[in-house]
Amino acid sequence: MTDQMRRIALARRPEGQPVPDDFLLERGPVPEPAAGEVLVQVTHHSLDPYMRGRMDDAGSYAASLSIGETMIAQGVGVVLASRAEGFAEGDSVTGMTGWASHAVLRGGELRKLDSRVPATTALGVLGMPGFTAWQALREYGRPKAGETLVIAAATGPVGAMVGQLAKAQGLRTVAIAGGDEKCKLALDKFGFDAAIDHRAHGDAASLRKALAEVCPDGVDIYWENVGGKVLEAVMPLMNIGGRVPVCGTIAWYGGGASDKLPQVWRSILTKRLSVNGFIIFDHWDAFPDFLDEMTPKVAGGEIAYLEDITDGLDKGPETFIAMLKGGNTGKTIIKV
Ligand code: NDP
Numbered sequence: 001m002t003d004q005m006r007r008i009a010l011a012r013r014p015e016g017q018p019v020p021d022d023f024l025l026e027r028g029p030v031p032e033p034a035a036g037e038v039l040v041q042v043t044h045h046s047l048d049p050y051m052r053g054r055m056d057d058a059g060s061y062a063a064s065l066s067i068g069e070t071m072i073a074q075g076v077g078v079v080l081a082s083r084a085e086g087f088a089e090g091d092s093v094t095g096m097t098g099w100a101s102h103a104v105l106r107g108g109e110l111r112k113l114d115s116r117v118p119a120t121t122a123l124g125v126l127g128m129p130g131f132t133a134w135q136a137l138r139e140y141g142r143p144k145a146g147e148t149l150v151i152a153a154a155t156g157p158v159g160a161m162v163g164q165l166a167k168a169q170g171l172r173t174v175a176i177a178g179g180d181e182k183c184k185l186a187l188d189k190f191g192f193d194a195a196i197d198h199r200a201h202g203d204a205a206s207l208r209k210a211l212a213e214v215c216p217d218g219v220d221i222y223w224e225n226v227g228g229k230v231l232e233a234v235m236p237l238m239n240i241g242g243r244v245p246v247c248g249t250i251a252w253y254g255g256g257a258s259d260k261l262p263q264v265w266r267s268i269l270t271k272r273l274s275v276n277g278f279i280i281f282d283h284w285d286a287f288p289d290f291l292d293e294m295t296p297k298v299a300g301g302e303i304a305y306l307e308d309i310t311d312g313l314d315k316g317p318e319t320f321i322a323m324l325k326g327g328n329t330g331k332t333i334i335k336v
Helices: 050-054 119-123 128-141 157-168 180-188 204-214 228-237 261-270 280-299 313-324
Strands: 004-010 023-029 037-046 075-082 092-095 102-106 148-152 172-177 194-197 219-223 238-246 274-277 307-311 331-335
Touching (some): 023 313, 092 119, 128 219, 157 172, 157 219, 180 194, 194 204, 204 228, 219 228, 228 238, 313 331
Antiparallel strands (some): 037 075, 037 331
16 A cells, blocks of 8 residues: 555653643554555544543553553544454444544444444544543432522533533523633533633632522432532532532642642532442443434434644644643634
């Protein structure tokens, strides 16, 4: 094959927030599939906040990337050559391709895409982020009609799905998002009942005051996506018996966990809260049920979604760095 494979590798470990020099674009021959393997031409790959953790050496719930290794990502693409049963040239598939133009994966590591919906939905609304929302809301949020749910990063793929599922179950949904445009999207596209711009509030006390106004009956579910100032603002507003599914703490992914944590911790006691950390990778058994239920709803327009697609594999590092700071509007995707 004359084509070249391009991939983005981890060049070095970031200190704090990643910078472009932490990544390296490499070129090489397109790999050949061995018996049982499939060669995929990647058309799009996902960018997700969890990838920041994989760049560190520190032990976490998943293995670190090695220096020189291709950055991890789920991708979608088309089969170029197959030596695995069940896959043929031209099939649309998804798997952990990495930030790369081509990937060789075992047949068992790939899934064929559903033609009722665009391929890129497998990375967001009908992929890991959407599934995270669907699974953890029912398991750890335990929503009940009439309750109030608050969520930050509300227009991202996790937040938008949590908001829509909660709203459909009769909850009052309150979005926290960065900037006017995202607040408007939260209200108009994702049906939140209220939206607050966290950037307009310099500290937690000011944000809490604004939240209290739009949560007159307190907060029953705080879906934790960000940590930091938002966490500090919401916790004292929790109702007794409230639930806090702890999904992510992106405000701290570059370091700097707040020293206000002890105050937040006390709210867990005084409000008798159920705080559940979870990692969606432990729940894959339920993924087929999620797809069965949600694919027709996405195909029929009942569930709205938004994708932020950047053209060019080489744009991955800057797009990822921007996403971690809120530069994305919707699910962040690279068109390879
Ligand atoms: P998004 O696409 O929503 O991107 C991240 C968003 O976080 C940014 O757009 C920004 O939104 C917001 N943000 C960044 N920094 C801050 C800050 N300091 N304060 C407040 N908001 C901030 O991400 P996802 O929907 O993919 O993921 C949401 C969260 O869920 C992440 O923390 C992620 O790590 C976590 N996650 C956890 C999983 C698990 O298994 N536990 C699985 C999947 C995701 P804005 O501009 O609106 O502030």
